[in-house]
Amino acid sequence: MQIWNPMFESMEREELRKVQSERLVSTVNRVYHNVPYYRGLMQAKGLLPGDIKTMDDLKKLPFSRKQDLRDNYPFGLFATPMSEIVRIHASSGTTGKQTVVGYTRRDIDTWSEVMSRTLTAAEIGRHSFLQIAYGYGLFTGGLGIHYGAEKVGASVIPISGGNTKAQLQVMQDFGTTNLACTPSYALYLAEEIEERKIDIASLKLKTGIFGAEPWSENMRKEIEERLNIKAIDIYGLSEIIGPGVGYECMHRTGLHIPEDHFIPEIIDPITGDVLEEGSEGELVFTTITKEGLPLIRYRTHDISKLSYSKCECGRTSARMTKVTGRTDDMLIIRGVNVFPSQIESVLLEAGDTAPHYQLVVDRVGNLDVLEILVEMSPDIFSDEVKKLEVIEDTITKEIQSTLGISAKVRLVEPKTIERSEGKAKRVIDKRKF
Ligand code: DLL
Numbered sequence: 001m002q003i004w005n006p007m008f009e010s011m012e013r014e015e016l017r018k019v020q021s022e023r024l025v026s027t028v029n030r031v032y033h034n035v036p037y038y039r040g041l042m043q044a045k046g047l048l049p050g051d052i053k054t055m056d057d058l059k060k061l062p063f064s065r066k067q068d069l070r071d072n073y074p075f076g077l078f079a080t081p082m083s084e085i086v087r088i089h090a091s092s093g094t095t096g097k098q099t100v101v102g103y104t105r106r107d108i109d110t111w112s113e114v115m116s117r118t119l120t121a122a123e124i125g126r127h128s129f130l131q132i133a134y135g136y137g138l139f140t141g142g143l144g145i146h147y148g149a150e151k152v153g154a155s156v157i158p159i160s161g162g163n164t165k166a167q168l169q170v171m172q173d174f175g176t177t178n179l180a181c182t183p184s185y186a187l188y189l190a191e192e193i194e195e196r197k198i199d200i201a202s203l204k205l206k207t208g209i210f211g212a213e214p215w216s217e218n219m220r221k222e223i224e225e226r227l228n229i230k231a232i233d234i235y236g237l238s239e240i241i242g243p244g245v246g247y248e249c250m251h252r253t254g255l256h257i258p259e260d261h262f263i264p265e266i267i268d269p270i271t272g273d274v275l276e277e278g279s280e281g282e283l284v285f286t287t288i289t290k291e292g293l294p295l296i297r298y299r300t301h302d303i304s305k306l307s308y309s310k311c312e313c314g315r316t317s318a319r320m321t322k323v324t325g326r327t328d329d330m331l332i333i334r335g336v337n338v339f340p341s342q343i344e345s346v347l348l349e350a351g352d353t354a355p356h357y358q359l360v361v362d363r364v365g366n367l368d369v370l371e372i373l374v375e376m377s378p379d380i381f382s383d384e385v386k387k388l389e390v391i392e393d394t395i396t397k398e399i400q401s402t403l404g405i406s407a408k409v410r411l412v413e414p415k416t417i418e419r420s421e422g423k424a425k426r427v428i429d430k431r432k433f
Pocket of ligand 1: 091092134140141210211212213214215233234235236237238239242243244300302322323324326
């Protein structure tokens with residue numbers, strides 16, 4: 001198995017720490033002098049750039065948050081003059097203003113570099129036909145992957161998201177070997193392939209790189225079986241760079257983090273304390289090479305764990321576990337913490353249902369009620385009502401026993417839950433807080 005940049009991806013950890021320390025010091029100096037907002041945050045903590053000498057001092061630095069970007073909308077946290085910025089992206093999010101991010105020419109090179117590492121780890125290279133079905137535009141998915149894909153020499157098919165019919169046509173006619181899109185769109189494509197009776201064996205698909213939203217291991221199994229491919233998890237967020245912040249190799253034992261560019265930490269989301277290796281908590285990243293929008297200890301709200309052991313693939317970089325959810329996506333239903341991905345796992349485990357579901361949370365009287373709408377798989381759709389009731393009942397019990405909450409499960413007809421070409425909307429929370 002190939003490694004794109006063995007010097008950095010397989011660097012001795014002690015050596016890597018030196019590189020990180022050097023780059024951290026220079027980043028802190030840059031933001032202190034160039035971004036008044038950061039200077040303010042550091043001053044509030046009584047910190048001068050000189051107080052940060054090595055990686056050991058990282059935890060002294062203040063956190064940054066999405067709200068900081070919003071408060072400085074659109075360009076207030078940029079650390080270079082706008083004349084140096086060659087690209088602007090934005091992420092829409094579900095609430096509030098867009099989060100705007102800017103890249104210098106060197107940032108675009110860094111992005112292509114970390115994406116080249118990502119693609120090489122998924123064995124995508126000169127021999128590959130990569131269909132990029134992530135959206136092109138302000139979203140970072142399309143263009144972010146695109147530049148890395150050209151750099152590794154893949155034949156790039158920049159089809160962007162949507163237009164499912166064209167996606168399938170291109171997949172067949174161009175001989176797509178690799179697919180890049182959200183896991184929910186991958187499933188939708190699988191469904192359409194079945195619907196249109198396209199022989200899956202006639203396709204050349206081998207591997208897909210899926211991310212941009214949480215997806216469970218059961219969802220991975222489902223995609224792999226239905227598309228007859230290997231499904232690789234890729235992670236990233238616009239604020240840090242876009243896709244390229246975490247990537248699985250073919251061993252799929254966690255997502256490798258290019259730590260010579262982004263330093264990860266896991267913190268307790270309540271106290272902000274840094275947690276030990278292996279503990280579950282909120283992922284925090286510090287960028288140490290970015291010029292346009294360097295971010296110090298940026299709180300992602302994503303929940304994961306870190307490990308620093310060497311991977312069988314030879315990479316020595318930290319690995320994060322698959323993101324199981326976001327601290328802000330976590331539903332608290334009658335006091336119980338529930339992540340949509342846990343419910344997804346139960347639904348897929350139970351069988352007889354399609355992996356399309358929606359959670360509707362409401363408050364009746366003073367009680368939270370959770371309704372789970374889940375599509376029947378087409379083959380049980382025609383079954384008698386009694387059988388459907390049995391399935392609903394089984395899932396309800398399974399949810400109760402694994403998650404400890406009661407939910408009303410309602411099987412709905414195939415294809416009634418809205419399909420997404422990008423990130424799926426899984427939760428409708430009607431409660432007023
Ligand atoms: O979603 C960047 C991206 C594009 C990643 C394409 C992978 C592939 P944003 O729109 O800023 O950026 O959303 C970032 O999406 O904080 C996570 O909550 C979630 N997310 C991204 N990748 C994964 C993943 C892009 N593999 C937010 N698993 C992040 C779980 C993910 N959640």
